[in-house]
Structures are given as C-alpha cells and as structure tokens.
Amino acid sequence: MSQMTPANGTDIRVRFCPSPTGNPHVGMIRTALFNWAFARHVGGTFVFRIEDTDAARDTQESYLALLESLRWLGLDWDEGPEVGGAYGPYRQSERGDIYADVAQRLLDAGHAYECFCTAEELEAQREAARAAGKAPGYDRTCRYLDHAARDARRTEGRPAVLRFAMPDQDWEWDDMVRGPMRFGREHVPDYVIRRVNGDPLYTLVNPVDDALMRITHVLRGEDLLSSTPRQLAMYEALADIGVGDGVTPRFGHLPYVMGEGNRKLSKRDPESSLAMYRELGYLPEGLLNYLALLGWSPGDDREFFDLTEMARLFEISRVNASPARFDLKKCTAINGDWIRTLSRPELIERILPFLQDADLVADSVTALQRSILDEAVPLIAERLEVLSQAVGMLGFLLVDDADFVVEPEQEEVLAQPESQEVVAASLSALRALEDWDGEAIQMVLRTALVDGLGRKPKHAFGPVRIAITGRRVSPPLFESMAILGRDRCLARLEAAQRQVG
Numbered sequence: 001m002s003q004m005t006p007a008n009g010t011d012i013r014v015r016f017c018p019s020p021t022g023n024p025h026v027g028m029i030r031t032a033l034f035n036w037a038f039a040r041h042v043g044g045t046f047v048f049r050i051e052d053t054d055a056a057r058d059t060q061e062s063y064l065a066l067l068e069s070l071r072w073l074g075l076d077w078d079e080g081p082e083v084g085g086a087y088g089p090y091r092q093s094e095r096g097d098i099y100a101d102v103a104q105r106l107l108d109a110g111h112a113y114e115c116f117c118t119a120e121e122l123e124a125q126r127e128a129a130r131a132a133g134k135a136p137g138y139d140r141t142c143r144y145l146d147h148a149a150r151d152a153r154r155t156e157g158r159p160a161v162l163r164f165a166m167p168d169q170d171w172e173w174d175d176m177v178r179g180p181m182r183f184g185r186e187h188v189p190d191y192v193i194r195r196v197n198g199d200p201l202y203t204l205v206n207p208v209d210d211a212l213m214r215i216t217h218v219l220r221g222e223d224l225l226s227s228t229p230r231q232l233a234m235y236e237a238l239a240d241i242g243v244g245d246g247v248t249p250r251f252g253h254l255p256y257v258m259g260e261g262n263r264k265l266s267k268r269d270p271e272s273s274l275a276m277y278r279e280l281g282y283l284p285e286g287l288l289n290y291l292a293l294l295g296w297s298p299g300d301d302r303e304f305f306d307l308t309e310m311a312r313l314f315e316i317s318r319v320n321a322s323p324a325r326f327d328l329k330k331c332t333a334i335n336g337d338w339i340r341t342l343s344r345p346e347l348i349e350r351i352l353p354f355l356q357d358a359d360l361v362a363d364s365v366t367a368l369q370r371s372i373l374d375e376a377v378p379l380i381a382e383r384l385e386v387l388s389q390a391v392g393m394l395g396f397l398l399v400d401d402a403d404f405v406v407e408p409e410q411e412e413v414l415a416q417p418e419s420q421e422v423v424a425a426s427l428s429a430l431r432a433l434e435d436w437d438g439e440a441i442q443m444v445l446r447t448a449l450v451d452g453l454g455r456k457p458k459h460a461f462g463p464v465r466i467a468i469t470g471r472r473v474s475p476p477l478f479e480s481m482a483i484l485g486r487d488r489c490l491a492r493l494e495a496a497q498r499q500v501g
C-alpha cells in the first residue's frame with residue numbers, strides 16, 4: 001500500500017476539524033493544541049475546518065463558541081473561518097456541491113455503490129455473522145448486484161445509501177504515535193458514505209477535505225483509530241479519481257484522556273467543559289500548559305512552559321501512546337503558578353472581569369477601587385489558584401459598607417463571649433492608634449490581645465479577622481486593615497460588637 005511521506009517544513013499541513021455540537025471540551029482542545037504545536041514547530045500550516053454536515057446536531061452557537069474558544073486560548077489558525085485560505089470554504093456545510101460531485105465520481109469509477117438493504121436486512125446480516133462467529137459488517141449483497149437487479153430495486157422505489165467498496169486487502173500504517181498498526185480486511189467492511197437523503201457522511205467529507213486541503217499529517221484522538229483503515233482506502237480511491245494531489249497523510253493517534261475512576265474522560269464530565277475553566281478563571285496559558293502534558297512532555301522534568309516554548313520543543317515522537325490521566329488538582333496548581341508569573345497590572349486586568357461580574361467593581365473602575373486593587377492584589381497573588389477566587393478574597397475590601405455581611409457560620413463564632421472580648425479590646429486599642437498602617441495595627445492588637453487579654457496569637461486575631469473580612473480565611477489581616485482604612489475598620493468592629501445576642 002502506498003503511503004508517501006510529504007516533504008518537511010513549510011509543506012506540512014495539519015488540521016483541527018471539530019464538529020460544532022455542544023460546548024468545546026478539553027479533549028478537543030488538546031487535539032487542537034497538539035496540531036497547532038506541530039504546525040508551529042515545523043513552520044507548517046494549521047488549518048481549522050468546521051465539520052458541520054450534520055444539520056440535526058450542529059449549531060451556530062457551538063460554531064461561534066469554537067472560534068471564540070480558540071481565539072481566547074491563543075491558538076491562531078492559518079486557514080479557516082474568518083481567515084480564509086486557498087482551499088476554502090472551511091465550513092463543510094458550505095461544501096455540499098463538492099461532496100455531491102466526489103460521491104458521483106466515486107460511484108462512476110466503481111469505488112462506491114448504491115446499497116438498497118433495509119434496516120431489517122442489515123440486522124439479519126448481523127445476526128447471521130454473529131451466529132457464524134464472524135466479524136460483523138456489511139455482507140456486500142448490493143456490491144455484486146447486476147444491472148437488472150439494481151434497476152429492479154430502483155423501480156421498486158427502494159431508497160439507497162452510497163457505500164464505499166473496500167479493496168480486498170489488509171491495512172497497515174506507521175502511526176506517528178503508536179508505531180506500526182495493522183487492521184485485517186475482515187475488520188474493515190464496506191461503509192456508508194452518503195445517506196439515503198443524499199447527505200454526505202463524515203466517512204466521506206473528512207478524507208475528501210483532507211485530500212482537497214492538502215493535509216499531510218492527521219493528528220487526532222485514539223477514538224478515531226478504526227476510521228483510519230477506511231480512510232486509507234478512501235485516499236487511494238480519491239487519488240484514482242483525481243481528487244487532491246494523491247498524497248496520503250501520515251496518521252498519529254493521540255492517547256485517551258482518563259478521568260476519575262480510570263474511565264475515559266467524557267465530554268459530559270464537568271471537568272471536560274472549557275466553559276467551566278473560563279468561569280472559574282483559569283488562564284489560557286495555564287490550561288494549555290496542563291493540556292500539553294496530556295500525552296506529551298518536553299523531554300526533561302519540566303512541566304511549566306508557554307505556547308512558544310511548546311511550539312519550539314514539540315516533537316511528535318515524544319507523544320506517548322499510553323493513556324493520559326486528567327488531574328484537575330495538577331491543572332489547578334499549574335494555573336496558580338501561571339497566575340504568579342503575571343505582573344501586578346496584568347493580574348488586576350485579568351481579575352477585574354470577575355469582580356465586575358460579582359458587582360464588586362463598577363464597569364468603569366473608580367479611582368478608589370483601582371487603588372484598593374493596587375494594594376490588595378499583591379496580598380492575594382500568592383494564594384490565588386484561579387482568578388474567580390479573588391471575588392471571595394477581595395470582596396470585603398470592595399463591597400459597599402451597607403452590603404457587607406459576615407458569613408453565617410462565622411456569625412456564631414463572633415457572638416461567643418471570648419470573641420466579643422477580643423472585639424471590644426481591639427476597638428479601644430485601635431481607636432487610640434494614630435498611624436494607620438499594617439505594622440502599627442499589628443503592634444497595638446498584639447499588645448491588646450496577646451499581652452492584655454492573654455490570648456494565644458492563634459486565637460487572638462480570629463475574631464478581628466471575622467469582624468473585618470466576614471470570613472475565617474482572608475488575605476493578611478493587618479495589611480488588609482490598612483487598606484480598608486481606619487473608619488471602615490472601626491465601623492466593622494463596632495457592628496461586630498452589636499451582634500451579641
């Protein structure tokens with residue numbers, strides 16, 4: 001079987017070709033990322049194609065979400081929607097005439113045939129194969145119909161699908177990830193390429209577009225492994241009828257991603273949803289960094305790198321064939337490390353939309369809010385793993401005083417007599433304090449609570465923290481109090497004092 005390897009470098013063309021159904025998920029993004037990195041590594045072309053020939057399942061909303069997601073992630077494409085290119089259009093829904101023409105030519109050349117078998121007949125065939133202990137698959141009844149028999153079925157008005165006529169041979173390829181692969185002919189039956197209603201199927205449109213778009217390397221998920229022998233055969237047929245340039249792409253199948261409980265991560269698992277990562281405030285840099293590690297590594301122990309570095313280092317030979325485990329904790333930790341690479345102004349810019357969504361910051365940020373953020377964001381950067389956590393951590397500084405509330409569980413702590421003693425002592429100490437800065441606050445509180453009340457530091461400041469921040473855990477207390485300012489701090493302690501009851 002012929003399998004030419006195209007030239008190196010700029011001739012290399014890869015594609016990411018999702019179907020726009022549902023929401024973008026991480027498995028899909030991993031595939032996009034690996035194709036992108038491969039193309040960038042070799043200076044090739046990254047084609048983005050939309051496989052939207054299934055009108056019943058594809059949606060415009062999902063199409064737009066795909067584009068927007070790739071843009072958000074920074075995975076730029078060289079050809080595709082909104083960008084154009086020499087082989088467009090890049091939405092399969094706009095390429096119907098091409099598929100109709102290719103299907104007809106495959107039929108005319110004998111690479112495809114009409115199949116009139118009904119669902120019941122097909123079921124009976126499957127039964128018979130099972131009973132005979134043979135691999136299931138179409139028994140080729142219609143492939144060998146003579147003209148008369150075919151005409152008779154047409155005259156009866158029997159609807160026909162179009163089936164591809166598989167050549168009688170076994171199929172082999174050298175998978176870029178998995179090494180030598182082989183499928184016996186019995187496992188690759190004649191398959192449907194066009195529905196009764198004339199709609200072309202994935203089995204046709206995907207290899208046709210790969211051929212027409214001069215795709216040289218196909219990197220895709222392992223779930224598509226069994227499509228490859230069919231597509232190898234289709235390529236040969238397409239070359240025979242002059243569709244494309246006759247080059248069969250090289251195939252590489254990316255390993256499965258395993259989720260909880262050692263089963264495949266499913267699109268429906270919450271940790272699959274790209275939207276979830278965006279809502280929680282993962283950085284595109286952090287998420288991509290983690291997804292890169294699902295089956296690939298730079299070759300040393302390094303687990304922290306950006307897209308440019310990944311593109312520089314990405315060798316397909318380093319993609320691992322064994323399943324990758326999806327570890328949300330690790331993904332989150334890497335994201336936290338990414339957050340800590342951001343400069344203060346950059347981190348503030350990224351946090352702002354979350355604070356605005358939570359109505360803590362006005363759409364046009366006020367000078368006061370800006371100065372609070374300037375001072376407070378460095379206090380939380382160390383502990384931030386995802387941007388949305390900033391809402392909880394900074395809320396007490398930004399919230400209107402009228403809206404400030406203590407968390408219900410902390411109310412109870414605050415109401416205890418020991419807490420009330422702390423609050424009262426803090427109030428009198430702080431009222432007397434002239435220089436309102438973190439160090440001075442710490443000093444007078446320490447004197448009043450640790451020395452004065454004889455509390456252990458651990459217990460001394462808890463009630464103050466609750467009164468000031470409303471929470472048990474907060475950014476560093478004394479600095480926070482300095483930022484919040486004298487009046488607001490005293491007012492909150494006074495409010496806390498009135499909560500006895």
Ligand code: GLU
Nearest residue numbers: 017018019051206220224
């Ligand atoms: N549209 C197909 C999918 O989303 C593409 C598969 C392929 O890469 O060949 O599964």
